[in-house]
Amino acid sequence: MANASLAPVLLVSMPQMRDPNFSKTVVLLAEYGAHGAFGLVLNRRMPEPAQAIVTADEPLRIHPKMHLYTGGPVEPTRAWILTARPELDADALEVMGGVYLSASPALVRKTLESAPDPAVRMVVGYAGWGAGQLDVELAESSWLLAPVQSDLIFSTPLDDMWATAIRRLGAEPSMLQGSSGVH
DSSP: OOOTTOOSEEEEEOTTOOOTTTTTOEEEEEEEETTEEEEEEOSOEEEEEGGGTOOOSSOOOOOTTOEEEEOOSEEEEEEEEEESOGGGOTTOEEEETTEEEEOOHHHHHHHHHSOOOTTEEEEEEEEEEETTHHHHHHHTTOEEEEOOOHHHHHHSOHHHHHHHHHHHTTOOGGGOOOOTTOO
16 A cells, blocks of 8 residues: 555546546545445436436435536446535545545435435435555556646636646646556
């Protein structure tokens, strides 16, 4: 394990990232340790509204403008609420100042039924790395590390988030080069 205090951080994929799950993505790395790592892709909104995707055992009135976000390829039916509003769930994990993560079933339901709020995002699935796997990807220069910034997550247009994260690091996305080891 290269850095036990890595999380929380944003992982910004290098332009040469070939894995379609992570090409031009910004990932909130929320947990990192000897067991592996857990993160959520932030800039992948599903094109279909939640109404067309979500099925529930109990009656559920999903707001017609509510969309889900793809958090990664692991457990694609598991939901999290990423929010800038801590009052929504007193038990939410504060990932970083102004960024909270909840798995509360009540909040998931409330989010689906409510009008979209730019400070609240429902993310399904996650990005997971086994022990040492992320360390290898970092050594291969697959990712840039950026500070977690609430405004980047909740206020930056999704299509601009990846390039904005890179520019905030002082680089121009088109000028980045990766090693041949980037997957």
